[in-house]
Amino acid sequence: MTEPQWTLVIHGGAGKITPDKMKPGQEDAIRAALHRALDAGAAILERGGAALDAVEAAVRVLEDDPNFNAGRGAALSYDGVAELDAAIMDGRTRDAGAVARVTTTRNPVSLARAVMDNGRHVFLAGIGADAFSQSSGVEQVDNDWFITPERRANLIELKADNADAYDVDMKYGTVGAVARDRHGHVAAATSTGGVTGKRWGRIGDTPVIGAGTYADDRAGAVSATGSGEFFIRENVGHEICARVRLGGVDIASAARAVMADVKDMGGSGGVIVVSPQGDASWSFNTPGMYRARVSSISARVIGIFGE
Numbered sequence: 001m002t003e004p005q006w007t008l009v010i011h012g013g014a015g016k017i018t019p020d021k022m023k024p025g026q027e028d029a030i031r032a033a034l035h036r037a038l039d040a041g042a043a044i045l046e047r048g049g050a051a052l053d054a055v056e057a058a059v060r061v062l063e064d065d066p067n068f069n070a071g072r073g074a075a076l077s078y079d080g081v082a083e084l085d086a087a088i089m090d091g092r093t094r095d096a097g098a099v100a101r102v103t104t105t106r107n108p109v110s111l112a113r114a115v116m117d118n119g120r121h122v123f124l125a126g127i128g129a130d131a132f133s134q135s136s137g138v139e140q141v142d143n144d145w146f147i148t149p150e151r152r153a154n155l156i157e158l159k160a161d162n163a164d165a166y167d168v169d170m171k172y173g174t175v176g177a178v179a180r181d182r183h184g185h186v187a188a189a190t191s192t193g194g195v196t197g198k199r200w201g202r203i204g205d206t207p208v209i210g211a212g213t214y215a216d217d218r219a220g221a222v223s224a225t226g227s228g229e230f231f232i233r234e235n236v237g238h239e240i241c242a243r244v245r246l247g248g249v250d251i252a253s254a255a256r257a258v259m260a261d262v263k264d265m266g267g268s269g270g271v272i273v274v275s276p277q278g279d280a281s282w283s284f285n286t287p288g289m290y291r292a293r294v295s296s297i298s299a300r301v302i303g304i305f306g307e
């Protein structure tokens with residue numbers, strides 16, 4: 001196989017995504033956003049930049065787009081607040097940064113990056129993470145900036161029906177990116193609002209290093225979306241990389257096997273993966289998943305519904 005020089009894969013969440021559930025114009029808006037996110041990451045990779053910078057840039061685009069459950073457009077907590085989770089990991093050094101329940105950072109993935117670059121800690125949550133954010137120079141916004149009418153309606157519906165978050169969300173909408181750069185390094189980043197109506201300080205898999213986000217130059221990079229409680233228990237990102245590193249399987253097979261395990265446990269969702277050689281893949285056990293990929297030697301592929 002000819003080795004691609006660089007590869008970028010992104011996702012915008014998985015779930016009950018079927019043509020009949022799309023609102024007019026929604027599919028076009030999603031495709032356009034996925035293209036913009038690929039543009040942002042690919043520009044960095046094309047000029048020889050780091051996978052780490054590319055995944056951050058791609059995720060920032062999707063965080064700013066209200067069609068996805070991350071940054072602007074995030075799912076709301078039971079109290080009607082956007083509490084955002086994000087993580088980033090560098091496969092070269094296995095350095096990582098993560099934040100949970102932040103409420104005023106416009107781009108939580110860049111706050112996760114600031115935690116990583118600061119180097120003292122890996123994972124900050126809640127009030128302390130907001131305070132670190134204010135002192136770290138990343139852009140601040142009011143919590144209202146994140147809140148869209150659709151997400152308010154989801155919360156009202158959840159309370160009225162006494163429903164489960166997974167009923168009203170129908171799709172997870174978390175965003176993520178994995179990349180392999182021209183130097184052979186991999187990185188992963190993921191960002192989410194979590195699930196509608198979350199309470200009691202609930203944190204999902206997205207910012208948990210090894211669950212929703214993981215990168216290791218010896219195995220590959222993983223970003224997940226789905227029912228976070230299951231992804232935490234399966235330790236999806238680390239499990240996929242461990243099967244590659246210790247079990248000698250290729251990353252696409254490892255991703256499929258681990259997603260099958262998640263399904264057996266009762267969980268649903270998907271992952272995007274890239275190997276240190278630049279092989280890209282995705283695996284999901286939901287009807288659809290917003291996903292896209294491109295490499296230095298292959299054209300763009302954009303997918304929304306099941307294959």
Ligand code: ASP
Pocket residue numbers: 013069171172173174192193194195203204205206212224225226227228229
């Ligand atoms: N995995 C996320 C969480 O459980 C939700 C999502 O993927 O949309 O917080």
